Amino acid sequence: MHRRQRWTIPLGIVAIGIGAVILWNRDSPETLYRQAREVFRSDAALCDELLARGIDRSGGDFPAAQVLRCRLMGRAGQWVEALGYFSTIEQPQRAPGDELIMLGGEARAAGAVVLARLAFAAASDGEGEFRQAALERLAALEQELGRLDTAREAAGRLLELDPGNAIAAFVTARIELADLNPAGAADWYERSIQTTTSPELRNSARRELIGVRLDLGDAAAARAEWNSLAASGSLSDADQLFLADLLRLEGEARAAVDLIESLPAAIRMSERALLIAGLARLDLDEPQAAVDALLRVLQYNPAHKEAHFKVGTAYRRLGNDEVAETHFARNQELTEYAVQILDLRGRLAKTPDQPELIAELARLYRLTGRNELADRLER
Amino acid sequence: MSSPSRCFPLIIVFAGILAGCGSEEISKPGESGDSSASVSTPDGSSANVEAPPIKNQPRETDWFEDVTLRSGVDFTYRNGREGKHYTILETVGGGVALVDYDNDGDLDLFITGGGTISESEGIRGLPPALYRNDGDWNFTEVTAESGLTVEMDYSHACVVGDFDRDGWPDLYVTCYGRDRLFRNRRDGTFEDVTAAAGLEFQSWSTAAAWLDYDADGWPDLFVAGYVEWTLDPNDVCLTGENQTRDTCPPQRYPAAADRLYRNRGDGSFEDVSRRLGVRADGKGLGTLAADFNSDGFVDLYVANDQVENHLYFNDGRGGFTEAARRSGTAFNEFGAPEGSMGVDAADVDGDGLPELFVTNFELEDNSLYLNRGRDQFDHATVRFGLGGKGRPLVGFGTALADFDGDGRPDLLIANGNVSYHLGIHPWAQFPALHRNRDGKRFEEVTGEAGTWFRAAHPARGVAVGDLDNDGGLDVVIVSQNEPAALLRNRRPASRWVRLELAGTNCDPRAVGATVTLTTEEMSFTQFVKSGAGYLSTFDPRLLFPLPESTASGATFRATIRWPDRTRETFESIPANQTHRIVQGHGTQIET
Numbered sequence: 001m002h003r004r005q006r007w008t009i010p011l012g013i014v015a016i017g018i019g020a021v022i023l024w025n026r027d028s029p030e031t032l033y034r035q036a037r038e039v040f041r042s043d044a045a046l047c048d049e050l051l052a053r054g055i056d057r058s059g060g061d062f063p064a065a066q067v068l069r070c071r072l073m074g075r076a077g078q079w080v081e082a083l084g085y086f087s088t089i090e091q092p093q094r095a096p097g098d099e100l101i102m103l104g105g106e107a108r109a110a111g112a113v114v115l116a117r118l119a120f121a122a123a124s125d126g127e128g129e130f131r132q133a134a135l136e137r138l139a140a141l142e143q144e145l146g147r148l149d150t151a152r153e154a155a156g157r158l159l160e161l162d163p164g165n166a167i168a169a170f171v172t173a174r175i176e177l178a179d180l181n182p183a184g185a186a187d188w189y190e191r192s193i194q195t196t197t198s199p200e201l202r203n204s205a206r207r208e209l210i211g212v213r214l215d216l217g218d219a220a221a222a223r224a225e226w227n228s229l230a231a232s233g234s235l236s237d238a239d240q241l242f243l244a245d246l247l248r249l250e251g252e253a254r255a256a257v258d259l260i261e262s263l264p265a266a267i268r269m270s271e272r273a274l275l276i277a278g279l280a281r282l283d284l285d286e287p288q289a290a291v292d293a294l295l296r297v298l299q300y301n302p303a304h305k306e307a308h309f310k311v312g313t314a315y316r317r318l319g320n321d322e323v324a325e326t327h328f329a330r331n332q333e334l335t336e337y338a339v340q341i342l343d344l345r346g347r348l349a350k351t352p353d354q355p356e357l358i359a360e361l362a363r364l365y366r367l368t369g370r371n372e373l374a375d376r377l378e379r
Numbered sequence: 380m381s382s383p384s385r386c387f388p389l390i391i392v393f394a395g396i397l398a399g400c401g402s403e404e405i406s407k408p409g410e411s412g413d414s415s416a417s418v419s420t421p422d423g424s425s426a427n428v429e430a431p432p433i434k435n436q437p438r439e440t441d442w443f444e445d446v447t448l449r450s451g452v453d454f455t456y457r458n459g460r461e462g463k464h465y466t467i468l469e470t471v472g473g474g475v476a477l478v479d480y481d482n483d484g485d486l487d488l489f490i491t492g493g494g495t496i497s498e499s500e501g502i503r504g505l506p507p508a509l510y511r512n513d514g515d516w517n518f519t520e521v522t523a524e525s526g527l528t529v530e531m532d533y534s535h536a537c538v539v540g541d542f543d544r545d546g547w548p549d550l551y552v553t554c555y556g557r558d559r560l561f562r563n564r565r566d567g568t569f570e571d572v573t574a575a576a577g578l579e580f581q582s583w584s585t586a587a588a589w590l591d592y593d594a595d596g597w598p599d600l601f602v603a604g605y606v607e608w609t610l611d612p613n614d615v616c617l618t619g620e621n622q623t624r625d626t627c628p629p630q631r632y633p634a635a636a637d638r639l640y641r642n643r644g645d646g647s648f649e650d651v652s653r654r655l656g657v658r659a660d661g662k663g664l665g666t667l668a669a670d671f672n673s674d675g676f677v678d679l680y681v682a683n684d685q686v687e688n689h690l691y692f693n694d695g696r697g698g699f700t701e702a703a704r705r706s707g708t709a710f711n712e713f714g715a716p717e718g719s720m721g722v723d724a725a726d727v728d729g730d731g732l733p734e735l736f737v738t739n740f741e742l743e744d745n746s747l748y749l750n751r752g753r754d755q756f757d758h759a760t761v762r763f764g765l766g767g768k769g770r771p772l773v774g775f776g777t778a779l780a781d782f783d784g785d786g787r788p789d790l791l792i793a794n795g796n797v798s799y800h801l802g803i804h805p806w807a808q809f810p811a812l813h814r815n816r817d818g819k820r821f822e823e824v825t826g827e828a829g830t831w832f833r834a835a836h837p838a839r840g841v842a843v844g845d846l847d848n849d850g851g852l853d854v855v856i857v858s859q860n861e862p863a864a865l866l867r868n869r870r871p872a873s874r875w876v877r878l879e880l881a882g883t884n885c886d887p888r889a890v891g892a893t894v895t896l897t898t899e900e901m902s903f904t905q906f907v908k909s910g911a912g913y914l915s916t917f918d919p920r921l922l923f924p925l926p927e928s929t930a931s932g933a934t935f936r937a938t939i940r941w942p943d944r945t946r947e948t949f950e951s952i953p954a955n956q957t958h959r960i961v962q963g964h965g966t967q968i969e970t
Binding site: 183213216217218219221249251282283305306308309310312313316317328331332335338 | 704705707710713714715716742744755757760761762764765766767768770771819820
């Protein structure tokens with residue numbers, strides 16, 4: 001008994017220690033995080049409890065768990081709360097890159113673009129292997145949001161990491177286009193086409209490049225891209241409008257009209273199809289048919305300045321100078337707005353923080369029918 | 380510049396390409412499938428910056444031979460760049476007049492001098508140069524002997540007319556400051572009669588044209604004003620990422636008024652601009668006088684920089700109606716004003732009506748306005764295969780002229796940027812030559828044009844004429860701070876007819892006349908113009924190259940509509956000769 005007592009105390013201490021270690025490990029932040037990940041999809045409540053405990057045990061600084069908790073909130077539709085919570089993370093770039101990218105992707109899919117941007121940006125600032133993937137997503141998102149400066153910066157960083165990155169080239173092309181530099185955009189689209197191995201990206205870049213070539217009036221280059229797109233075997237009915245536009249630029253106005261007429265109604269009656277048809281009808285000296293098509297364009301977009309000019313031209317040919325003049329006047333009004341927009345954009349590029357100029361630019365965007373741009377600007 | 384939105388389908392292409400939208404699959408570096416092959420940074424100007432990777436040697440197939448070095452013409456228009464004041468004045472450039480000043484039957488050259496800009500002396504003009512054509516591509520400078528070494532302001536254009544109706548060509552030189560009118564004394568010398576003519580106004584004049592707008596027989600004078608600018612204070616324009624200094628754009632300055640001066644017939648002129656409704660809101664760089672609507676009266680086109688162009692239709696009662704908007708010649712294809720510079724006109728599609736061609740600033744198409752008759756024009760740049768061609772370039776001098784002798788006017792464009800450093804494209808640029816294909820399309824043949832075309836130049840004024848009287852249209856081009864170039868046509872037609880019109884009841888040089896030469900197979904129409912090519916004067920004689928199939932010994936009929944609306948025909952005109960067609964000596968046609 002005495003001997004047993006003599007060993008009992010140390011053994012008990014050891015056992016308590018082992019138990020404490022076991023208990024401690026079971027409740028360590030890393031363990032709790034791992035357990036939370038395991039139940040992330042199956043048991044949101046338990047997941048949240050485990051993450052909360054883990055974060056608590058780490059003294060409130062556990063970026064991986066905090067990011068996972070953001071995802072959990074997002075999964076519950078609480079994106080505003082997720083954004084708020086994310087902003088409390090001291091150094092989100094310390095979170096795993098893949099976790100941040102997933103958060104960004106989910107947020108973007110849910111329309112929580114601010115959180116998406118923050119998540120992608122954090123991942124792109126990390127030191128892990130996911131920087132490139134994060135930058136690809138960040139550049140694409142910023143471009144789609146119209147944040148051209150940050151999009152350009154992200155694309156630039158991406159190109160530094162990977163000079164042959166096709167997505168960076170594609171994003172840069174779109175940025176150049178938004179910056180009213182179609183020739184520069186064309187170069188980047190070409191680069192994207194040359195460097196990508198993704199057929200989907202290649203065809204997307206090719207489609208947009210055809211549009212740029214057509215806008216530049218370079219029918220020969222547009223035709224070459226069209227031939228390549230056609231050879232890929234992935235042409236849609238909508239793509240046929242490129243061909244119609246191309247035919248018109250090649251002087252085959254009748255063929256352009258015939259092609260458009262052969263397309264399904266949904267395509268044939270689209271704004272773009274009607275505009276091409278209207279221009280081709282003018283080329284064919286069929287002013288009444290041109291008026292019919294171009295007035296429909298104006299139904300879609302009453303601020304379409306080119307359509308106003310062309311419908312004015314068609315009315316003039318019909319001898320209706322009075323109506324022609326109203327369209328010419330509207331064209332001039334819209335052209336003046338466009339000049340003012342360019343001026344404001346230039347001034348804002350130099351000194352961005354001018355609320356009154358931003359408001360004026362948004363107003364002009366609305367006057368020219370570009371409500372989406374106005375909304376974006378006001379956001 | 381504007382173009383129709385093609386409304387790219389806003390496919391969220393990234394959604395399918397990037398695995399970030401909720402997917403758990405994220406590719407790691409090297410797994411995305413995109414190669415890491417290095418691709419050089421795209422450079423929008425590359426196509427037009429680097430010299431072609433071939434040695435620039437003459438080729439057998441070249442359209443033109445650069446004969447400058449052996450011609451004796453060694454003259455450089457100076458724009459004052461060395462002063463580093465980066466003024467807008469330096470952007471405009473100079474021109475050349477092809478003028479038979481000594482009436483010996485061949486074309487001599489008058490080239491404006493430009494000027495210098497310095498802190499100490501301000502803006503100073505440099506003298507022009509007059510070169511006498513001694514034949515066989517030999518020219519002798521005769522500036523001093525001709526009395527043209529007078530002190531002159533910073534100069535741009537020279538237009539040739541016979542304002543005193545003495546049969547000898549006179550010169551009008553536009554300047555920043557005071558323009559000059561030089562009367563030909565008929566002895567190989569000129570006298571400055573600016574003051575006596577009442578033309579001593581101070582302005583910034585660029586392009587000019589002689590036209591007898593009131594059909595009284597005395598050539599009147601149109602002078603385009605550019606902008607109101609002074610050296611003191613000279614604006615500083617900083618652009619680009621590095622905020623580098625460069626020339627300022629015209630948008631910063633108000634327009635300088637255009638002027639129309641009526642020739643009183645006594646050696647003096649009166650300003651009728653306001654009375655005749657000449658617009659004061661243009662920023663004119665190019666002008667062209669010809670009969671654009673085929674009504675027998677001379678009209679006027681003004682190419683303006685960054686604002687709408689102007690077209691004045693002559694009402695036949697001594698007045699004008701400005702109708703650029705109504706005619707479809709004010710804007711680009713979609714109603715936007717452009718930075719317009721040079722202008723020329725010719726019957727491109729063979730319907731007997733003059734098309735207008737206007738060169739424009741970078742990122743803009745040059746504008747081909749197809750004449751549909753009834754005072755209407757269509758913007759046909761794209762339809763004629765010229766879409767996109769001019770966008771990397773700043774177009775200045777231009778000529779619609781039949782260089783290959785196939786009966787259709789081809790198209791020459793001299794390019795050069797106005798910005799030294801900061802234009803999207805470089806200061807020196809490649810010129811362009813386009814062959815007319817059956818009056819339906821233009822096809823670029825710059826690569827076959829000759830050595831001068833295979834190098835970049837800061838080019839401005841262009842003049843076209845048959846300098847060696849061999850039946851081929853030669854070219855003289857004035858560049859900024861680079862010797863003027865003489866380009867000999869290597870494709871002269873073997874058969875041709877040249878007509879030199881002499882008005883008796885109208886402008887003695889018959890500006891505004893329309894001439895149709897009829898062969899057994901076809902007819903060709905040309906127009907007597909003033910002011911074409913950008914700050915320059917073309918050969919006043921009309922050269923009609925004839926088809927190879929033309930029978931030897933065949934004769935031709937010329938139908939002239941003079942700018943006083945009278946019409947007459949001249950029959951039995953033989954080929955390979957220059958014919959002086961004097962008004963009133965043909966067979967009258969009832970109008």
